[in-house]
Amino acid sequence: MTELLRHRITAVWSLLIAATLLSWWLGTDHGLGSNTAATLAVIAVAFFKVRCIGLYFMELRHAPIALRLVFEGYVVVVCGVVIGLYLSGQ
């Protein structure tokens, strides 16, 4: 049991929790002083988390390259589109 929890996955989970708390702080207190900068940071953190979930929780880092590339492509494209559309409304 302890062996199961003392694994890289637990470290990834801790990182994801920390990233969530960081986004929460950035999104509510605007820790960066500017709404746009804070929002861009929040979006970047969100897609970093998405990638961690895919690679570590879904185990795509051990998947065939094609499947992993489709996922990596999804993360990059959707993150880019979200940032582009957000900036177009500023």
Place this chain on the structure above:
Amino acid sequence: MSELVLETPVERAETPARRVRHVPGEEGLWVLLFGDMLVFALLFGVFLRYRAQDPALFRASQGALNTTFGAVNTLLLLSSSLCVVTGVRALRHGVSRVAPAAFAVAFACGAGFVFNKYLEYSDKLSHGIKPATNDFWMYFYVLTGLHLFHLLLGMAVLVFCFVSARKPALSERRFAFVEGGACFWHMVDLLWVVIFPLLYLVS
């Protein structure tokens, strides 16, 4: 397919020297998962397009949201995902007592999410905030409602994983279903990780 206790195939997958590239779950499942993820990506795009047309309205409406609900739900889903990963790994390593408990805790986190959503929806509805109120609220209800539907499906999948984990031995095929179910649950988590900042934090 012959019955086997799942230690051999999986131990191998986690030993770097003998690591074999492996599709989690069934291949067809990934068509479904990426299809779902694309539909949500389109909705994110549509939401941001509408937001760009009237940022002031979207900002004002967003002000009525309580970010605590969104953040706590993120923490619940991330923790449930850790439990699901632990459950799958326990099955692989043949630690059969841990797996059902891990899936049960993941289910409980999912139930916590649903309860939070119930509180949030009732609060909004009691203040007269409905999908028809404005574009922001329409997309709020569409995105969170569609996500909630996936989460409820995911909870049914977790019940399947729990029942499977209680069996003394799993066929390779059934284990692949459990693995696929786990990936579906992680997708529910992954989508929320984007929905939360998009609806609650983008300013």
